[in-house]
Amino acid sequence: MKKIYFTVGPSQVYPTLYKHLQNAIKADIPSLNHRGAEFKALYKSVDQNLKKLLGVPQNYQIFFVSCALEGMERTILGGVDKTSFHIVTGSFGKSWAKYAEELGKKVIKVETKPGEGIELQNLSISKEAELIAITQNDTSTGIQIPMEDIYALKQKYPEKLITIDVVSSIPFLDIEYKYIDITFFSVQKGFGVPAGLGIMIVSPDALKKAKRVKGKGKSIGSYHSLLNFSEKYQDYQTPETPNVLNIYLLDNVVKDMLKRGIGEVRQETLKKAQMLYKFFENHKKYNPFVKNVSFRSLTTPVMDVKGDTEKIRAKLAKHGYIIGTGYGDFKNEHIRIGNFPAHTQKDLKKLLTLV
Ligand SMILES: *Cc1c(COP(=O)(O)O)cnc(C)c1O
Numbered sequence: 001m002k003k004i005y006f007t008v009g010p011s012q013v014y015p016t017l018y019k020h021l022q023n024a025i026k027a028d029i030p031s032l033n034h035r036g037a038e039f040k041a042l043y044k045s046v047d048q049n050l051k052k053l054l055g056v057p058q059n060y061q062i063f064f065v066s067c068a069l070e071g072m073e074r075t076i077l078g079g080v081d082k083t084s085f086h087i088v089t090g091s092f093g094k095s096w097a098k099y100a101e102e103l104g105k106k107v108i109k110v111e112t113k114p115g116e117g118i119e120l121q122n123l124s125i126s127k128e129a130e131l132i133a134i135t136q137n138d139t140s141t142g143i144q145i146p147m148e149d150i151y152a153l154k155q156k157y158p159e160k161l162i163t164i165d166v167v168s169s170i171p172f173l174d175i176e177y178k179y180i181d182i183t184f185f186s187v188q189k190g191f192g193v194p195a196g197l198g199i200m201i202v203s204p205d206a207l208k209k210a211k212r213v214k215g216k217g218k219s220i221g222s223y224h225s226l227l228n229f230s231e232k233y234q235d236y237q238t239p240e241t242p243n244v245l246n247i248y249l250l251d252n253v254v255k256d257m258l259k260r261g262i263g264e265v266r267q268e269t270l271k272k273a274q275m276l277y278k279f280f281e282n283h284k285k286y287n288p289f290v291k292n293v294s295f296r297s298l299t300t301p302v303m304d305v306k307g308d309t310e311k312i313r314a315k316l317a318k319h320g321y322i323i324g325t326g327y328g329d330f331k332n333e334h335i336r337i338g339n340f341p342a343h344t345q346k347d348l349k350k351l352l353t354l355v
Helices: 017-026 037-054 067-080 093-104 146-154 204-215 225-234 244-261 262-281 309-318 345-353
Strands: 002-007 061-065 082-087 104-113 131-135 162-165 183-188 200-202 302-304 321-325 335-337
Touching: 002 093, 002 345, 017 244, 037 061, 037 244, 061 225, 061 262, 067 093, 067 131, 067 183, 067 200, 067 204, 067 225, 082 093, 093 104, 093 131, 093 162, 146 162, 162 204, 162 225, 200 225, 204 225, 244 321, 262 345, 309 321, 309 335, 321 345
Parallel strands: 002 321, 082 104, 082 131, 131 162, 162 183
Antiparallel strands: 061 200, 183 200, 302 335, 321 335
């Protein structure tokens, strides 16, 4: 039976992915020399297409990393001399703070209880913090932080770098990049491309900061550092031999999304999210884990199914629908359902009739 992955990551590939994979093989993309003109044209194409799709300003730079966790590390190394501030609403935010500690930075953090959001306007952040690290959508708990609150934080603390992990909310999330210094994500969730590629979107201010950190004699990374990336980017090159095949696949999925129109892609995701929450709000036994509506993730909703996780997963699997368990301590208490552009309303409707 054909399986449909409603998992939160990796998730269902984009409907056109295998067609692009076949084209890649026909065009010998796996043998492509990463120093040649064809690769430069490919990098330029992804750069321009992603900027168009997501509304990224032209003076921001787009870099390829191996995954989102690498994005966390490069962000800390390039953006922090001594102290970073972390907003932790789940285990991905927790990891990011831990990496900063391991990299020798002083970490200040606020941490919420699982399932609780945070009112950023009540937050007071000490002067010494140079960068604010925010997991915009924490996939472990299904907590999202409204972008308007993040913009307000930048206006309150304009001298600090604002950096966001949007792995499981992009491309649904509409971002005003002028308020954001570093945005990163990997491609196996919302873009429906195989794992093994991460994207960083970096502002001119973040690059200036990296220069200052390096100037103080701190390491900002070796082969991969914001400055190393930036230098190569001038000529659409990468420091290492990159994941050319995945870059090709991402470029083609982004082109498909551009053809469909990002407005329509986002509208459909919103409709599916409403369908999901309505179903679980009206359910006689189960309910959404996050109580406060403004913090509910629209792309990775988490439902409290009162210990029925395996029962539900087994029943859905019989029909080919694969969904996620709860995270960590909630493994057998919650289900997590990916709501990405590759998932159709029709399949979601069918899935819900089986819960
Ligand atoms: C999945 C995920 C990550 C990790 O992504 P990798 O590609 O495994 O590095 C980081 N942050 C969030 C919010 C995620 O959902």
